[in-house]
Amino acid sequence: MIVLGLTGSIGMGKSAVAGMFADAGVPVFDADAEVHRLQAAGGALIPAIEAAFPGTTNAGGVDRQRLGQAVLGDAAALARLEAIVHPAVAAARRAFLARHMRADMVLLDIPLLFEKGGANAVDAVVVVSAPAPVQRARVLARPGMTAERLDRILALQLPDAEKRARADFLIDTGVALDETRAAVVALVACLRDHGVRYCQACAKSSSIPKPQD
Numbered sequence: 001m002i003v004l005g006l007t008g009s010i011g012m013g014k015s016a017v018a019g020m021f022a023d024a025g026v027p028v029f030d031a032d033a034e035v036h037r038l039q040a041a042g043g044a045l046i047p048a049i050e051a052a053f054p055g056t057t058n059a060g061g062v063d064r065q066r067l068g069q070a071v072l073g074d075a076a077a078l079a080r081l082e083a084i085v086h087p088a089v090a091a092a093r094r095a096f097l098a099r100h101m102r103a104d105m106v107l108l109d110i111p112l113l114f115e116k117g118g119a120n121a122v123d124a125v126v127v128v129s130a131p132a133p134v135q136r137a138r139v140l141a142r143p144g145m146t147a148e149r150l151d152r153i154l155a156l157q158l159p160d161a162e163k164r165a166r167a168d169f170l171i172d173t174g175v176a177l178d179e180t181r182a183a184v185v186a187l188v189a190c191l192r193d194h195g196v197r198y199c200q201a202c203a204k205s206s207s208i209p210k211p212q213d
């Protein structure tokens, strides 16, 4: 089985691209979605989060705006939250891998793949990237997002240029959705036909489209 990691900074298109891998028949584990599930009403992490950050949960689960205010920009608080959340996400990821052990390929969509060392545990890393102004416009269009909140999140993430430098495969999301989809379909076909090594050589010789610098 080929285990692919998918990463990219906020708004670069991880979820959209993960959906394209799923459409191509690749089982996808979505770490952000898992966090949201664990923090939703009745979620397994609600008691621990309420104990550590009083007043940040209610009948609907975690109040994400409030919890975000409590931890974004406060490194010690964020570390406490991550110590609650990340082990639970890791357990869900292991269960996903066990469930799909017979698949030829799986994709782990993990925003902090490089930051938390997960890149060593996958066979290859796919990075999604678009020009910074495109990224900013996408994120600022989201309800409840402000420029300040975006900057705080970006400050926690490895810069896009470094992610691209460390990528095995780059998927350009600054183009039309159809073009991105075609790149994903081509990559999946190449990986299925030839495996990771050959495709890395193939990507280096530019047959898989790369984002512009």
Ligand SMILES: CC(C)(COP(=O)(O)OP(=O)(O)OC[C@H]1O[C@@H](n2cnc3c(N)ncnc32)[C@H](O)[C@@H]1O)[C@@H](O)C(=O)NCCC(=O)NCCS
Pocket (backbone or CB within 6 Å): 009, 010, 011, 031, 032, 035, 064, 065, 067, 068, 071, 072, 078, 081, 082, 085, 089, 110, 111, 112, 153, 156, 157
């Ligand atoms: C702080 C919280 C409550 C904010 O929730 P909110 O709904 O506003 O944002 P959302 O979860 O959709 O994330 C927005 C963006 O921030 C990124 N992000 C979230 N947590 C972190 C983090 N610890 N470090 C860097 N980036 C992060 C996400 O990947 C995404 O790109 C939430 O993100 C959270 O609980 N974070 C801690 C868990 C975590 O580390 N998740 C990221 C990967 S598993």
Ligand SMILES: Nc1ncnc2c1ncn2[C@@H]1O[C@H](COP(=O)(O)OP(=O)(O)OP(=O)(O)O)[C@@H](O)[C@H]1O
Pocket (backbone or CB within 6 Å): 008, 009, 010, 011, 012, 013, 014, 015, 016, 017, 032, 111, 138, 172, 173, 174, 175, 176, 177, 178, 180
């Ligand atoms: N070529 C493209 N490829 C991918 N996404 C695109 C493209 N063109 C436009 N988009 C849009 O950009 C947005 C990307 O958002 P998406 O939620 O996929 O990003 P993300 O990296 O998962 O964000 P976050 O880190 O906040 O979870 C989507 O609304 C998507 O439809």
